[in-house]
Amino acid sequence: MAGRLKAPTGRYGGKSAAQRQAERRGRFLAAALQLFGDTPGYRGTTVAALSETAGLSTRQFYEEFRTLEDVLAALHLQVNDWAEQAVVDALADGGRLPLAERVAALFRAYAANVTSDPRRIRITFVEIIGVSPRLEEQRLARRAHWVDLICAEAQAAVARGEAAPRDYRLAATAFIGSVNGLLHDWSAGWVDASLDEVVDELVRQLLGILRPPGWRPPGAQDS
Missing domain, CATH: 1.10.357.10 (Tetracycline Repressor, domain 2)
Known part of the structure; x- marks a missing residue:
C-alpha cells in the first residue's frame, strides 16, 4: 500500500478529528501490546487480528498506519x-x-x-x-x-x-x-x-x- 488512507475530518460525537485519531491510535497500540507482547507475537499477528483486538476496522488501521x-x-x-x-x-x-x-x-x-x-x-x-x-x-x-x-x-x-x-x-x-x-x-x-x-x-x-x-x-x- 502506497500510503495511509485519508482519515475523516470534522467533529463527531463531541470529539474533534484529532481526538478521534489519537483515541484510535491508542487502541491499536494497546492491542499491539497485547498481541505483540504475548501470544502470538509480532510475527504471528495480522492486520485483521490486530484490528479485531482493537475493536476497529482494517480501514481504520490503514488510516493510522501503513504496516504492522x-x-x-x-x-x-x-x-x-x-x-x-x-x-x-x-x-x-x-x-x-x-x-x-x-x-x-x-x-x-x-x-x-x-x-x-x-x-x-x-x-x-x-x-x-x-x-x-x-x-x-x-x-x-x-x-x-x-x-x-x-x-x-x-x-x-x-x-x-x-x-x-x-x-x-x-x-x-x-x-x-x-x-x-x-x-x-x-x-x-x-x-x-x-x-x-x-x-x-x-x-x-x-x-x-x-x-x-x-x-x-x-x-x-x-x-
Whole structure:
C-alpha cells in the first residue's frame, strides 16, 4: 500500500478529528501490546487480528498506519518513553540525595516500570530484534539515548565531586548492555534472584564505574 488512507475530518460525537485519531491510535497500540507482547507475537499477528483486538476496522488501521512494522516501531518508542519518564521523575524527586541513593532510586524506577508488565520487556528486548534494518536502527538509537542519559548524570556527579572525572561513554554503553541483558534474562526466568537483587547488582556495577578503586572524592581525608 502506497500510503495511509485519508482519515475523516470534522467533529463527531463531541470529539474533534484529532481526538478521534489519537483515541484510535491508542487502541491499536494497546492491542499491539497485547498481541505483540504475548501470544502470538509480532510475527504471528495480522492486520485483521490486530484490528479485531482493537475493536476497529482494517480501514481504520490503514488510516493510522501503513504496516504492522509501523505499529511495532511506535509501540517500541512508547514503551521506552514510559520507562524514560519514570527515570526522569525519579531523578527530579531524588536530585538532592547522595549519589548511591540517587542511583538506586533511578534504577528502581526504571526496573519497576519496565517489569510492571512482562509484555513491555518482550517488546523492548525480543520482538524488536531482527525485524528490519529500520527497526534495528531505531533500537540502537534508543540505546544510544539511554547511554546519553547515563553520561549526562555521570558528568553531573563529577561536577558535584561525587564521581571520578573521565569519559564515560564506553563504560555507559557497556553498562546499558548489562542492564538490557540482565533484565531480559531475569524476566525469562534464567536468573535465580528477586528484582530487588537484580537492581542492587546493577547499582553496584554503576557505582563501581563512577567510583573506581583508588579514587577518593575531593577533600576526603585518609583514615
